[in-house]
Amino acid sequence: MRFDVITLFPELFAPFLASGVTRRAYAQGLVDVRLWNPRDYAEGNYRRVDDRPFGGGPGMVMMAPPLERCLAAIRADRAESPDTQAPLVLFSPIGTPIQHGVVAHWAASAGAVLLCGRYEGIDQRFIDAHVDVQLSLGDFVLSGGEIAALALLDAVARLQPGVLNDEGSHQLDSFNPALDGLLDCPHYTRPEEWNGRTVPPELLSGHHAHIERWRRDQRLATTAKHRPDLIAAARAAGHLAPLDEAALARLA
Known part of the structure; x- marks a missing residue:
């Protein structure tokens, strides 16, 4: 182009x-x-x-x-x-x-x-x-x-193939349809403890399904707090599963 x-x-x-x-x-x-x-x-x-x-x-x-x-x-x-x-x-x-x-x-x-x-x-x-x-x-x-x-x-x-080191990186960006238009979740790296703050245990569990559920819940929580309009749009589009709605209900 x-x-x-x-x-x-x-x-x-x-x-x-x-x-x-x-x-x-x-x-x-x-x-x-x-x-x-x-x-x-x-x-x-x-x-x-x-x-x-x-x-x-x-x-x-x-x-x-x-x-x-x-x-x-x-x-x-x-x-x-x-x-x-x-x-x-x-x-x-x-x-x-x-x-x-x-x-x-x-x-x-x-x-x-x-x-x-x-x-x-x-x-x-x-x-x-x-x-x-x-x-x-x-x-x-x-x-x-x-x-x-x-x-x-x-x-x-950054959306062009071969530009990012990881081809899947932009799929996890905030606002991407792959994430149903939600904001991204928090990210952590080494060290595991810094200034008395620790990495969430879910990310250290090695259980991929639990990690993905934690990330989804965090995306929902972040979006509900900062951009509730995006939650409404995802709900209207039918992108929120029962587990998503349950996670949002726990935030209320």
């Missing part, structure tokens, strides 16, 4: 693409990331990409012409026909929240063009003419879309 990123700060991506376990996805070409600076497609001596908003107000607005020329260069580089164009994704407060289902969708896709806005925003005419999808990292405002783009790329990369 290929992701083209339109950003005024391509240098923010370099260390990310070369670090951590997900670097395998980029190094091996499983996720091809290419960076494009709209300033390279701006006109004039100052390569201006922003201007004051009509109607007044604080801040600056990213201009449509440099963005359109940048997008055209990407389309040409991808050798796309009008009916096979990769979707243009804008990171915006009004976008669909990035949740596991969104990540899974893009992880199984052929990629997209990611647009990272800056300043007060982007000329609405460019958005109306070219943007296909808007995504949001959460109900807060960032200085630009780069952090959201990095978050999406990281989440997509």
Whole structure:
């Protein structure tokens, strides 16, 4: 898959693409990331990409012409026909929240063009003419879309086969359908005792069925405490067995 990123700060991506376990996805070409600076497609001596908003107000607005020329260069580089164009994704407060289902969708896709806005925003005419999808990292405002783009790329990369050391790791992640959308359980490692705190005896029992039941109960308890909405969703979907309901009843 290929992701083209339109950003005024391509240098923010370099260390990310070369670090951590997900670097395998980029190094091996499983996720091809290419960076494009709209300033390279701006006109004039100052390569201006922003201007004051009509109607007044604080801040600056990213201009449509440099963005359109940048997008055209990407389309040409991808050798796309009008009916096979990769979707243009804008990171915006009004976008669909990035949740596991969104990540899974893009992880199984052929990629997209990611647009990272800056300043007060982007000329609405460019958005109306070219943007296909808007995504949001959460109900807060960032200085630009780069952090959201990095978050999406990281989440997509770790779902690619061969990226994680253990192929089953992401199946046990919070929100994964393999866990019925529940949060993950607590984890422990050596030493068995630390500062007077011990590892739960179930994890030391060697009894795999007991361990899995303990982990399931812990997932239920953690989710009920921190995200009861996910419990309601799992129940509505018929994912909670009688043993699950009994574990939740003991928490009440």
